[in-house]
Amino acid sequence: MTVPIAIIGTGIAGLSAARALKDAGHVVQLFDKSHGSGGRMSSKRSEAGALDLGAQYFTARDRRFVNEVQRWQANGWAAEWEPQLYNFQSGQLSPSPDEQTRWVGTPRMSAITRALLDDLPVEFGCRITEVFQGQQHWNLLDADGNNHGPFSHVIIATPAHQATALLAAAPKLASTAAGVKMDPTWAIALAFDTPLDTPMEGCFVQNSPLDWLARNRSKPGRDATPDTWILHATSAWSKQHLDLPKDAIIELLHGAFAELLHCSMPAPVFSLAHRWLYARPASGHEWGVLADADLGLYACGDWCLSGRVEGAWLSGQEAARRLVEHLR
Ligand code: FAD
Numbered sequence: 664m665t666v667p668i669a670i671i672g673t674g675i676a677g678l679s680a681a682r683a684l685k686d687a688g689h690v691v692q693l694f695d696k697s698h699g700s701g702g703r704m705s706s707k708r709s710e711a712g713a714l715d716l717g718a719q720y721f722t723a724r725d726r727r728f729v730n731e732v733q734r735w736q737a738n739g740w741a742a743e744w745e746p747q748l749y750n751f752q753s754g755q756l757s758p759s760p761d762e763q764t765r766w767v768g769t770p771r772m773s774a775i776t777r778a779l780l781d782d783l784p785v786e787f788g789c790r791i792t793e794v795f796q797g798q799q800h801w802n803l804l805d806a807d808g809n810n811h812g813p814f815s816h817v818i819i820a821t822p823a824h825q826a827t828a829l830l831a832a833a834p835k836l837a838s839t840a841a842g843v844k845m846d847p848t849w850a851i852a853l854a855f856d857t858p859l860d861t862p863m864e865g866c867f868v869q870n871s872p873l874d875w876l877a878r879n880r881s882k883p884g885r886d887a888t889p890d891t892w893i894l895h896a897t898s899a900w901s902k903q904h905l906d907l908p909k910d911a912i913i914e915l916l917h918g919a920f921a922e923l924l925h926c927s928m929p930a931p932v933f934s935l936a937h938r939w940l941y942a943r944p945a946s947g948h949e950w951g952v953l954a955d956a957d958l959g960l961y962a963c964g965d966w967c968l969s970g971r972v973e974g975a976w977l978s979g980q981e982a983a984r985r986l987v988e989h990l991r
C-alpha cells in the first residue's frame with residue numbers, strides 16, 4: 664500500500680503543494696482546522712452575500728504564477744478586477760489609476776482554492792497539534808486526541824506561529840519559524856441598502872486607522888445589492904485594538920470610512936468584523952520553503968517568501984519540488 668504524504672493546511676500554499684505532488688504521481692492527505700479550504704483566501708457566507716474578508720485581489724509577477732493564473736482564468740475560477748482606484752493621503756481623496764493587472768476569484772475568492780482542492784482527500788475541522796515520528800513513518804495527533812497516519816512525509820502549510828509547534832521534530836526549522844513575526848489585521852464588512860454616492864471601488868489609505876477598502880460589487884461575478892464594502896485596518900491600529908469587542912471595531916472603522924468620504928454615512932443594514940491574528944509576515948523572506956529532506960519534514964506558506972497570494976503559491980510549489988527531488 665502507498666503511504667500518503669500529509670499536508671497540514673488547505674490555504675493556497677498547501678493546495679499548491681498538493682496539486683504539484685498529485686501531478687507527480689503521489690498520494691496526499693490534507694488536514695485543516697477550519698470547515699472549508701482557503702485559509703486567508705477564503706470567503707465568508709453572510710446575509711449580504713459572500714464576502715472576501717482576507718485577500719482582496721492578487722498580482723502575478725513570477726512567470727510560473729502568471730501561467731497558473733492564466734489556467735485559473737481559462738477554467739473560470741479567476742478573473743481580472745479593474746477597479747476605479749483611489750488614494751487617500753493627508754486628508755485628500757484622489758483617483759490613483761495604474762497599469763497593474765489585478766486578479767480575484769470568481770464568483771468569490773474561495774472559488775480558487777475550492778477548485779484546486781477538487782476531489783483530493785481532506786479532513787476538515789481537524790486541528791493538528793503534534794507531528795511525531797513512529798518507527799518508520801510520520802503520525803499526526805489532532806486536538807481531539809485522534810491519531811492520523813502513517814505518512815511518508817509531512818508538509819506543514821500553516822502560518823509561522825502554528826508551524827513552530829508542529830516542527831518540534833526539527834528544532835532548527837522550528838526556531839526559524841519561531842523568529843517570524845506575523846501582524847494582525849482587523850477586517851470589517853459594511854452593507855448599505857442605498858449605494859454610497861462615490862465612484863471609488865478600491866482605495867489605498869494612508870495616515871488613518873484604515874489601510875485599504877474595496878467595493879464588493881465592483882469585482883466580477885458578485886451580487887450588485889446590497890452595496891457591500893470591505894475595510895481593512897492597518898497592522899499598527901489592529902495591534903492597538905486587538906482585544907476590542909467587534910461592535911466597537913465596526914463603529915470606529917465605520918467612522919474612519921465616513922471621515923475619508925467626507926460625508927455623514929448611513930447606518931449599515933449589515934455589518935460584521937473578523938480578526939486575522941496572523942494576517943501578514945512583518946517582513947519578507949527568501950527561504951522558499953523550510954526543509955529537512957532527510958527527516959521528510961517541510962514547512963511552506965507566504966511567510967517563507969512574500970506575504971502575498973503569489974508568495975504562498977510559489978512556496979507550496981517549492982515544497983513539492985524539494986520533496987520530489989529528494990525521492991529521485
Ligand atoms: P493560509 O491561507 O493562512 O492557510 C493556512 C491554513 O492552515 C488555514 O486554512 C488554517 O485553517 C490551517 N491551519 C492552521 N493551523 C492548523 C493546524 N494546527 N491544523 C490544521 N490546519 C491548520 N495577499 C495578496 O496577494 N493580496 C491581497 O490583497 C491580500 N490581502 C490580504 C488581506 C488580509 C486581511 C489578509 C489576512 C491577508 C491578505 N493577503 C493578501 C495575504 C494572503 O491572503 C496570504 O499571503 C495567503 O493567502 C497565505 O496562504 P497560506 O496558504 O500561506 O496560508
Ligand code: NAI
Pocket residue numbers: 721722748749750759760761763847848867874895942943970971
Ligand atoms: P499592488 O501592486 O496592487 O500593491 C502594492 C502596494 O503598492 C499597495 O499596498 C499600495 O501601497 C501601493 N499601490 C499599488 N497600486 C497603487 C495605486 N494605484 N495607488 C496608490 N498606491 C498603490 O499588489 P501586491 O504587490 O500584490 O500587494 C498585495 C496587496 O495585499 C497589498 O496592498 C498589501 O498591502 C495587501 N496585503 C494585505 C494584508 C493584510 O493583512 N491586510 C496581508 C498581505 C497583503
